[in-house]
Amino acid sequence: MTTTAPAGAPTGPAPPAPRLLPRPRPGSTAATVTLLVLLAAGVWAVVDLQINVATFVDGAGRAAAFARRTLPLDFPSLGEILTLCGQTLAIVVSATLLSTVLSVPLALLAASTTSPNATARLGARAAVVVARAVPDVVLAIVFVRIFGIGALTGVLAMGLHSVGMIGKMYADAVEQIDAGPATALKAAGATRLQQITGGVLPPVLPAFVAVGLHRLDINLRISVVLGFVGVQGIGFAIAESLRVMDYQRGIALALVVLGLCIMVELISGAIRTALLGRAEPRRGITGSLSRLVRRATDRDPDAALGVDTDLTRDSRLRSAAALVEGRTTPPWDRRRTTRAVYALVTALVIAASLAGSGASPAELVTALPRVAQSVGLFFPPETGGLLPELFAQLLVTIEIALAATLIGVVLSLPIGALAARNVAPTPGVARTFRLVVLVIRGIPELILAIVFVVITGLGEVAGAVALGVGAVGLLGKLVADSLEEADPGPRHAVEATGGSRWQVFFAATVPAGAKALVAHVLYLLDVNIRSATLLGIVGAGGIGFYLLNASRVLEFGVVTTILIMVFATVLLVELVAVWVRSRL
Template sequence: MATLVPVDTSKGHRPGLPVPKRPAPRAQTVGVWIVLLGLLAVGVWSFIELDVTFSALATGLQNAADFVSRMFPLDFPPVGELVSLTLETLAIVTIATVLAVILSLPVALLAASSTTPSRWASGPARVFIVVMRAIPDLVLAIIFFRMFGLGAFPGILAMGLHSIGMVGKLYADAIEELDRGPMEALRAAGASRTQQIMSGVLPALMPQIIATALHRFDINLRTSVILGYVGVGGIGLAMSHALNTMNYQRGMALALVVLVLCIVVELISGAIRTALLGRDRGRRRGPLGLLDRLSEGWATRPTRTHEVQRTSSGAIRVSPPWGADRIRRFLGLTVTLLIVAAAVIGVDADAGTFFMGLMDAPRTIALFFPPSDGGLFDTLLDGMIVTVQIGFASTLVGVVLAIPIGSLAARNVAPNRGTATFFRTFIVFVRAFPELILAIIFIVMMGLGPVPGVLALGIGSVGLLGKLVADSLEETDVRVQDAVRANGATRLQVYGAATLRQVLPAFVAHVLYQLDVNVRSATLLGIVGAGGIGYYLLEAQRVLQFQTVTYIILMILAVVLVLEGISAWVRRVVI
């Protein structure tokens, strides 16, 4: 009779046998953690090197009372002027976003592996997306101002082209995740590549197209404030004039208008994106739930069905019936086209100026070459180092603030629903506040230098990073948490042992993405005196040293591409 050997299931091995060793970590994994520890060390060093101390913060708080006394009472422009500025800003942002979508779609189709005609087309398309994402929109605006002069065109083109970096990448990734069955069926039926894309890709991609466009609209709205400092019209230009003349009552009144506008746009676009992409956790409560209910039906997700649809006469239907859903979609498309048409009319752009700028483009571009440091290499290098330090230090501040705030905003981590709702609302508020306005406030309170830039970007990071943290925590497997809780673990132990460990790879990806964003944003904040290379970029443009502008652009591009490469490698290994 066979003898049964008892198995020690608690240890996972049989008595008398050697204990299996844990597999040694892969070399890539070790390398990733060394890189991450190195990035953390750079962040701590940057925080110390820039002298972000409690004494500096205390000095700023002491000056806050003086700033508030100069800010109030707020001086709002006349209603007619304010409405005109608001509509001009919205028109510029709308056209820029539409331009980004129009340009991003063909680029994404070339970049996606499932729709590209060849790998030789996919590679350059991916490179173009990365380059457009790496070049700040402020830099593009400076170039286009030289080509087209003052007006709406430079801002529209700058935001539109820079948006390809994000919109094109998201579209390409979404295309690769689509079911390839419809395309293969159309190909088998003899459809051309264009017919395959029009019938097999774009209909399924439409929710992602609209949702990404709305998200980019939010970002472009905040960017328009920054571009106001280089001449783009709207509220940003008016605010820059007021603050440059130390008219804080008017400047902060316009900043409040921008804040309210960003919050309203964020809530509306968020509700529409939720309706398009779905919400697994149900409809939200309160004001956010009201927006969800209003968006339902106007932007519905397409339903997949393989059933043959027939008309009343029995013929096979080749188009959807004119039911309530199709009428709502038709009305939505009509309203969208009317808004875009009104925006084109509202910016009052001169087509003749645009074509003259294009004709003069070769001569204008020649002014920017060959790149030259203008004898300021050491100064520019120091400015670039300060910009990188601001990006790292602000990311460190953002991580320290965003992890607890984002955790309390997650419904499966927060002690109750009210706490989660409060911190979700707080994140929306912070996310809607443009970093430029925060930087201006801190500069007035603390003086010129990199510290205001660190604080502005650090607080601004809470908006994006806190949202990503909360969403990642809510997407964890609750069964693991329930198992740990069933063994008597406290809430904090469940969070550390089950919840946090599940999302650690996602956390790493989110932090690296925020670092990439903050380094680019640090470049832009230099135009208002927050330190770094942005100040020298704006000065070179003002004194018409365009070759130095190109040199600075190349410096920024090199740093951003290095960080982009490190982030992509780490995310690929960790995730």
Template sequence: MTAVDFARPRTAPARRTLARPTPGGAAAWLAVLALLAAATWAFVDLRLNVATIVDGAGNAVDFASRTLPLDFPPVGELLALCGQTLAIVVCATLFASLVSAPIAVLAARGTALGATSRVAARALIVVARAVPDVVLAIVFFRMFGFGGLTGVLAMGLHSVGMVGKLYADAVEQVDPGPRTAIRAAGGSRLQELVSGVLPQVLPSFVATSLHRLDINLRVSVVLGFVGVGGLGQAVADALRTLDYRRGIALASVVFALCVVVEVVSGAIRRALLGAGAPRRSAGARISPPWTVARLRRTGYWLLTGAVVVVSFWGADVSVGQLVRAARDTGPTLALFWPPETGGILPELLGELLVTVRIALAATLLGAVLSLPLGALAAANVAPRPAVARFFRGVLVAVRGVPELVLAIVFVVITGLGAVAGALALGVGSVGLLGKLVADSLEEVDRGREQALRATGASRLQVFCAATLPQAAPAFVAHVLYQLDTNIRSATLLGLVGAGGIGYYLLNASRVLEFGVVTTVLLLTFAAVLLVELLALWLRHVLAR
């Protein structure tokens, strides 16, 4: 279950209101209340409060004195690091998109070869999403060593979990008419897919891939701690030597890149998809005139192709490396099996519980902060369009800061442990949750809002009585998605001492205890899978 999935408008948004008081709906809301109680307990147990931040104020001042002035590397070196990072991220996203397309066809109703292929493809998507990219990076590091190919494969395979699911959902939502017409005319199955399905899903495919590009750029910082090159590795090397001036300077460059990539990808998405142009029926082959808009759109397509070609060179990806590594795949995977506990199973289970507590507390903090920010960023709720644009910009800025960088800062301020991890993930959750809340509020049926305004209701009354009730089920789904994401992220934040099971994962890989790495992976996978199954059930019940 993914962010773009929850953000996508449904075919009948007017019906998306609070569930009827059926037995299933009552059980679902009880489950939601139980999760809220657990998150509140975790929040209180971790002592996340203003006093904690105040107590760390002295550490914050000392940390600032050790980071200022920022120490940027020479321009040539900085540009080389940025280029390598962007090349790895682009190649990983392209790899995920190409792999996800056939998997999505097999996973979608109407295009799957049968029930067996559909279940198998969906299971593959779930597994790809549940396996942390850091674990994949550890595996590929054993095969390829340091370099860009490790990052491309680790980020690419993990991205299949999100991209494949969204692709499959897009395929399931297409109009079956063009496919039926092609089949009636004697077209093959491939012709049905190319001419009847692809033109309809291409806009969604492009939007999903560009969104994943933003995410992978932030993920690259995490993978730098396990040997993937670029800015992430430079940040990791600086922080390991306590060179905070260089480390934070490089982290600020990552932040700037994230914001720029998000803004540019949004512009490219609108240009490639022809935002604002009249929609033609799928399968239509009308050649539009060469207007300025079409020329600009063609230019973006050419620019995208050029960026992909340059990225292959910059990421140092070659077919020869893949062929050579294929011989070592079996022996490398054998190192990770069977799972082992290393005599520390109680500690692993305890740290898994800490990881879940961090995720629960962070999700609660993010939900509480994102609801007002998301409301102010929604065009139909904000008092003025300028206010909505301002808060949209705030959410973009927050979303641009990698959680690992936030974790490092909070570790310095509050000390090692779960508090730093919960604060980092809580702040990081605001960027994504706030955007999803704003999108959900903008998707509600405006007729109900207008009806209440016509009776003389105030802006607050309209929001509470008409807007919020319609968006409530979507908000619950967004929060559950964020909980799913935070469990995986909490695992990774342990790499920098922010609590949880991630420390044991990194330590086991460093001492070559790969069986313990597999055990940590299985424990994390079980926790993520339980949350995802709960989210699927709640989404099905509450959206009826």
């Protein structure tokens, strides 16, 4: 019996069933496999380095002996502490200012929306990548050869290396702004310079300020590392103390650095609050750059500063009143006065830093004839008969970075989650863990490496553990910020169905912030490879030990070879990270 379709019924194949899940992006499976391979490599690194509880139990006796040699701490006089801190801050501020000044034009050339042509954009991007890949300690070694031990070496080394981070973030910020104002100026006949100054720089100024202040915090910790290769300041004083095994003075100065780092971060946070508005400090610099730029490009000028609706309405009322009264400038209210005071204080700090750093432009000009000769010492690259050993130590450095990243992730996920206001059970718990992250963030990795070298002995374990613990300061903050910035919609939906706190966390909050968390972990691996290179300076294993030795015995061709190897490794990791992020 044949069944006849009813009249008017559609014929042909049945329509496909609607998809309940989004179609996976091309390459997402390969990206997931890559992440699993990196996870397996991290587990292998931890096992191969034999990092376990027994490692620290065995080192308990050495730690006790070290404590006996360290206590009581020998703090220098208050005047000496203030002098060292002042000199360090002057060098750090000057270096950050130099990197900011260099990064603005470089970012405009690197951004697709402001670059004059593809060649200029590619060249600017390449310059940013090179500046980021060359370790600051290598730059310091080169500049010590040219300018000798002093402040100018630190300013140039930190300043040029910082361009790698600041230039990239500035370029990303420029690319994310609304092109409307610049296009309107162009249509009105404005020159390219007028389009940039009137339509590009004002919207991105909040992001520029935030990134610059964030880099100031980083450079302060870097200055401690550079003290071991001849840069003046408190890092140099720590290096001199440890060189003669005066641990009482060295650890005391390390605690001074910790307090200085915490103080600078709190002050920079206050400045961001005053200049950028109340909403910005509640979000991380790295994790919320795009959101900050979007606020900055809002139609409402007050929205660019994160000002709430009431303040925006008050501002409009004041503007209307100003028009009625015939005024063409905003009134000097409390908000404008506060900003002006902060701007004045910032200008005075910069002027004092330039004067107090001791970095003389005349010294730079005098040394220019020696630049070509000194740079020529680094070419051609040489191996010194150590090429197999250098490759072996490079693999050790990568192993240290993988183990440190895994340790950092394991420690940072719970700490960062408890530091997030929308995850912590109470606001007090969130503030407590934010303080923990802040304290760890203020300890330079080099100091942690020295401590763990004493506990675990010379070698790779000390470097991996030091970087893993230090990662809490960076990754813990990024995890907390990412969870706070996650879309609250899924969380509210699970809460509405009666889900418990754990169900809300694992079913809604974590998935919403998963992509950002993956990006942060890949960034941490990138950072750890560079840092693992530097920790070899204090005996924490890896290729950094050979780098420092080659510079000390004037084997600059070997320094170049090591630099090329590290550069290639960092570039490969960065390319993998970019590819994974684009596929997830």
